[in-house]
Amino acid sequence: MRKEVITSKQGIILIVMFILGSSLMIGLATEVKQDAWLALLIAIAAAIPIIFVYARLLTMYPGKDLYEIVEDIYGSVIGKIISVVYIFYFIHLGALVLNNFSDFIKIRGLKETPDALTVIFMGVLCIWVVKEGVEVLGRWAQFVFPIIVLVFAFLSAFSSQLIDFSNLKPFMYNGFYSVFKGAFFAFSFPFAETVVFLMVLSHLKEAKSSYKVLTVGLLIGGGMILLISLRNLLVLGAEYESSVNFVTYEAVSLIKVGDFLQRFEAFVSVVFLFTGFVKISICLLAASKGVGKLFNLKDYKKIVAPIGLLMMITSCFLFDDYASLIEWGATVYSYYALPFQIILPIIILITAETKTRLVKKKNNIQQLPQKS
Numbered sequence: 001m002r003k004e005v006i007t008s009k010q011g012i013i014l015i016v017m018f019i020l021g022s023s024l025m026i027g028l029a030t031e032v033k034q035d036a037w038l039a040l041l042i043a044i045a046a047a048i049p050i051i052f053v054y055a056r057l058l059t060m061y062p063g064k065d066l067y068e069i070v071e072d073i074y075g076s077v078i079g080k081i082i083s084v085v086y087i088f089y090f091i092h093l094g095a096l097v098l099n100n101f102s103d104f105i106k107i108r109g110l111k112e113t114p115d116a117l118t119v120i121f122m123g124v125l126c127i128w129v130v131k132e133g134v135e136v137l138g139r140w141a142q143f144v145f146p147i148i149v150l151v152f153a154f155l156s157a158f159s160s161q162l163i164d165f166s167n168l169k170p171f172m173y174n175g176f177y178s179v180f181k182g183a184f185f186a187f188s189f190p191f192a193e194t195v196v197f198l199m200v201l202s203h204l205k206e207a208k209s210s211y212k213v214l215t216v217g218l219l220i221g222g223g224m225i226l227l228i229s230l231r232n233l234l235v236l237g238a239e240y241e242s243s244v245n246f247v248t249y250e251a252v253s254l255i256k257v258g259d260f261l262q263r264f265e266a267f268v269s270v271v272f273l274f275t276g277f278v279k280i281s282i283c284l285l286a287a288s289k290g291v292g293k294l295f296n297l298k299d300y301k302k303i304v305a306p307i308g309l310l311m312m313i314t315s316c317f318l319f320d321d322y323a324s325l326i327e328w329g330a331t332v333y334s335y336y337a338l339p340f341q342i343i344l345p346i347i348i349l350i351t352a353e354t355k356t357r358l359v360k361k362k363n364n365i366q367q368l369p370q371k372s
Contacts, residue, residue, distance in 0.1 A: 003063075005205040008213050010138035013145045014278060015194060015217025020148075020224060021279035022100040023190040025272045027247030028229055031330065032182035033238035034168050037230045039182035044222035046183065047191035051218055053345050054198055055210040060352055062207035066198035067293040073352050080294060082344065087290040089340045090196060091311050094283030096325075098122060098315035101276045103322040104246060108269070119312050122273075126281045127308035130288060131301050134203050137281055144274050151267050152224070156231055158255045158264070163234040188334035190225075191218060192341035199286035245322065284308055 006014070029039040061069045066086065071079030102118045110118070129137050172179065194214065201210050232251040233241055244250045249272075253265040288307045292300030319325040 004133050004135045004203050006134055006138035006200075006203050007205050008209045010142050011197075011201055011204055011209075011213040012217045012220065013141045014138060014200065014282065015197060015214065016221040016224065017141055017145065017148070017275045017278040018194065018196070018282055019190045019218070019221030020275040021190060022097050022276055023225060024228065024248055024275060025100065025104055025246055026326070026329075027232065027241070028186045028189075028225060029182035030242045030247060031185075032174070032179055033242055034170070034233065035172060035174070035179050036182065036233055036238075036241075037168075037226060038172075039179050040186055040222070040226045040229055042179070042183035043186035043191055044218065044226070046187050047194075047218055047222070048215070050192055050342060050345070051194060051214040052211070053349050054195060055214050057198065057345070057349055057352065058201055058210040059208060060356065063202055065200075065202040065289060066348075067290050068202075069198075069352070070348060071293075073348065073355060082348075083290050083294055085344070086199075086340065087287050087294070089337075090199075090283045090287040090290070091307065091314065093193065093196070094126075094280050094287065094311045095314035095318060096329075097276060097280050097283065098311065099318050099325060101273065101280075102315065103325065104249075104269075104272065107322060108246065108249065116316055119315050122277065122280065123308055123312040123315075125277060126284050127305055129277075129281050130285045130304045130308070133301070134200065134285060137278070137285070141278055148271050148274060151271055152228065155252055155255065155264055155267065156227075158257060159231055159235055159251065162254055163231070164237070165234060167234050167237045185330065185334045188337045188341060189329065191222060192337070194218065195341050195345060196282055196286045198345075199289050200282060245326070280311075284311060287311070 029036040029043075032039045057066070057069055058064075061072065064072070067079075067083045070082045073079070074082065098119050101122055102115045105118045106113060106115060129140065194217070197214065201213060204210065204213065228248060232247045235251045235254060236244070236247070241247055241250075249265050249268055252268045253263075255264045256262045284304065284307060288304045289300045291297075291303045291307055295303075297303060319328065
């Protein structure tokens with residue numbers, strides 16, 4: 001089977017769209033109110049070291065994904081156990097994002113439509129693109145991304161008349177602990193979720209460009225989230241922003257150009273769907289590759305439909321309503337995701353580095369001249 005490849009540019013765009021994903025819709029660090037921009041800056045800075053961990057693993061094992069890396073390091077049994085842990089996380093993460101978008105469509109658009117119908121619609125599209133392969137997803141993202149940038153540049157320009165810089169005051173009103181807590185939650189959602197790209201960037205055409213792709217993707221995606229969040233804060237104000245469900249949607253809904261141009265939130269809804277589609281597809285791709293490796297399948301695409309169906313079913317039974325999802329995300333998710341995003345990758349990297357040094361030391365000893 002021919003190995004699928006994506007370019008560095010496509011890899012960066014996929015990471016940016018993944019980061020925007022549901023975080024663009026829900027909003028980040030809104031509980032910190034007027035200090036949200038500071039919490040996001042700290043979260044982006046904190047994410048840089050952890051993506052270096054991901055990049056280092058990919059660089060040490062070029063052309064291999066996380067599932068193959070852990071089997072090389074720990075052997076078949078322990079490697080498969082770690083793989084199962086990550087498969088569970090990726091299916092759950094994809095189901096959470098599906099649930100987010102199902103709730104958004106129901107609350108803001110099709111109120112009488114059953115949740116299952118919107119989940120099936122989005123899920124089937126994701127199954128189709130993942131079965132087509134990561135190359136197709138990369139090319140599609142590369143085509144769509146300039147449209148997303150133009151939409152937000154256009155909307156930000158028209159938002160300028162609504163901006164009130166007094167909404168940034170008072171600075172650090174609730175103290176640094178509140179800002180740190182907001183940064184911690186923003187770090188885990190969405191920046192450290194890029195751990196999923198340990199299963200995607202093995203497809204890079206340039207195997208040694210993992211550092212560049214991950215770092216540039218994080219900085220562009222984080223920068224866009226920061227600017228959009230700051231715009232939302234300046235337009236809505238801290239109190240109103242922290243009380244609404246879909247912050248970016250609400251901020252854009254206030255834009256009016258004269259008496260004839262309004263309802264710009266329709267453009268934002270389309271962008272939400274584009275970025276959410278990429279995030280769900282990446283999670284489905286990662287989970288499918290894992291299950292394929294687990295059962296020694298030659299082609300992971302054979303398992304995409306069943307895994308996609310499992311993801312859709314899980315999404316429908318996760319939470320009773322949107323409020324429950326938001327509460328769980330704000331209080332539990334960051335701690336729940338910690339082992340997948342930080343603890344396990346660091347342990348795997350330490351083991352890999354130790355094993356590599358021991359092998360080098362052993363080889364050096366063997367190359368020493370023997371005394372007669």
